[in-house]
Amino acid sequence: MASASCTAPKTASEFHPTVWGDFFISYEPPPLQQSEKWMRERSDQLRKVVSQLFDAFDGVAEKMNLVDTLQRLGIDHLFEEEIATTLNIIHNVFNKFKHRDGSFIIDITKNPKGLLSLYDAANLLTHNEEALQKAILFSRHHLELMKSNLKSPLAEQVSRALQIPLSRTLKRVEAISYILEYNVHEQTYNPSILELAKLDFNLLQHIHQRELKTITQWWEDLSNDIGLDYIRDRIVECYFWSYSIYFEEEYTRARMILAKFFMLTSLLDDTYDTRATLEECRKLNVAIQSWDESDVSVLPDYLKKFFLKVMSNFVEFENELEPHIKHRNAYNRKVFQLLSGYYLQEAEWFHHNYIPSFKEQIEVSVMSAGIQALSVCILVVMGDIVTEEALEWAIGNNDAVRAGGEVARFMDDMAAFKNGRNKLDVASSVECYIKEYNVTSEVALAKIGSLVEDAWKTINQAHIDRRELLPFVHRVTNLSRSMAILFLDKRDAYTYSKDFKGTMVSHFIKTIPL
Template identity: 25%
Template structure:
């Protein structure tokens, strides 16, 4: 297909549709060669000016595939009249380019995009058939992963002893798929599912179960990684600690066995869990003392209590080598902003429920009290913060590919997908706390229902 396509616009449109149909991983080298040719070319239309559509499409695709092109290279400002179909298409591409961090091969949109493409009057039957086959193939791998992780969860038997916490295995696996859907990341997905279930369980221990004294002992036990510190705690908290202890050791062993390198993964994982529990304990103290922090103080702690650091450390170790943990420092700003998105989206989706339940203050409540504004005004401020943070993430994604950083693209992609995932889960409310219809529909579409293929 790439060989048959010579015109620049046709090449760009082919790359765009291949990406949207989830086929980008099948043509990485062809895509790279085509984009390098586009980058080095300065073709213009006959009248010396280029169509807005091709400018915006070129800019979006080059940025999307890691080429650090500046807006100055493709001037978007200026007066133009929206009279042509191509100019309307150009505006749409420009809109997508301005929200680049939301783009990429989002697997949750692929099925819908394939269905839309099927109804396109200019549909390429070869691409359509390939996209459906690829989707079904990936889905079969995901189903196998889900069966294996479900068996592990049943054998663990932890939910039989914990009636206060959320049982969200399917949603946790769904999140792992959102971070890395590619078949080769099967072990990574199962690792992330285990981590997410533990984040939810421990979050509920701090939010709705333990007394402040019990939580202090639990936090100390995690900090020291010492089961002798939990002997006076309720049985269910002992079970939670033991599950965290065993799962973390299991994951550390799997990481070292999978990557074949000698690193004390357990030390990095323990440090991440300790930070998470300490941050949750701070929030528990605020609630028990009736203290209302400023938004800045709240966020400085919530960046850790969101679980973003736990996920980032596990991701870095699972995807890389023993030197990669040192790169967390180089990608610190990216992880910071991803954690901001995670916390703020979570607060927007859960603030009403948590306020009724009497949990620690959310970012919305902190801003309301600090600035003496209404809930609606506070929500508007939080939404603006999310938009500004996405703009920073866009820049950081490009900067992370510079020679002086060399942060692996697999880690950058997975990390940014954390933020995309929380948008998906919390856009209609609390996608984790309440098993709503939208989340169930997403799970069915992505994990259960394949495309029906036409028989030859």
């Protein structure tokens, strides 16, 4: 039965205001510790020095440690060919931890670094890998027992891994911690590697600061023009999401377009969720599906400028693409239209007080999480390396893309359940599961948590099955990794971004002393 809210407007949710405002518009970073020219020249020199280490090390253990160090320090993107060649010759990683009968060597429990390596590696498991599942339980149990007795920095590394396994951790996040931990006490310590990591971080941060100035100004102009007061004002958070996908220097254009796309989808989401009546939702979806400026006339006044700005920004996205790839922007438009349809379905459920079955709910909500749309945009703006096959893979919502949507949806829903669902949101997957199966919230949360783990197994499998698409699977997986940190401990660091400000300060404001 339809509720009265079919015609009456909703009361806007009280999202807290931005914690940044116009900070980055007026922010003048302190001068770099050396000139940018000197830092770049020094970085090039060090890259040559570090590159030679791949040939200098003969043993497999030394090569593995080198790769691990470069990855943790966030500079593996500078040595992609060398690392690929090295990994191709390394096999049987788990055998050193086991007896011939498959049981774990008990001495490993006396070696916390070995246990941590086992735990990190085992979390790359796929479906039906019982041995690796046992390895996770075994190593996690013993790491939990010993973590309070470990010395720094191993204690911090174990704590981080137990919160988010290394394979699910954003490289840039791990780099900030590991740069401070990698010192003369490390067996693998090499001063050239550490200096290169610091230089690379600071040079890239300088680029990111300039981009934040530009993107914040774009948002201030847009928000002043459309004048929507019910939305989550989160442009810096959207930029963080974009930066988490590709932080490297060559992806400036990709970061900027993706951050804008993030923000536009967030505005659309908040409009359907917190402001529009059901009739307004339907009209907005019709306009978006037709993608014709003339349809602005059917929209209420408060949505007219928003709709026109969406269309003009998509034109700008296309204008920024090279002539031979401009046609790819049609993929962006298509997934934005699909996303609008999913938001409308949720609005229909909400306005009619309908609680869907668990299956119905996740079929829509996994898509409304937006990962498919964002995955497509990630690839559209990456340039010439992207193939049509990769774009079709993303828009087809295949393996890692679908699983990424499950990670985002289920982690979001668990956070919402813990913190109290917005009264204007449709019933979550947790609530639908509780109602349909008549179970306690603890049972439902455990089930949803297990579905997150299953989704990560699917993501890991995609890295094996989609070798020809691996660079793109990697970028899409970064989207899932960003969800792992934003929804850590069932928080929602996008909607409630005050708690996340410190993290972003470490990425975008604090430099690392050379």
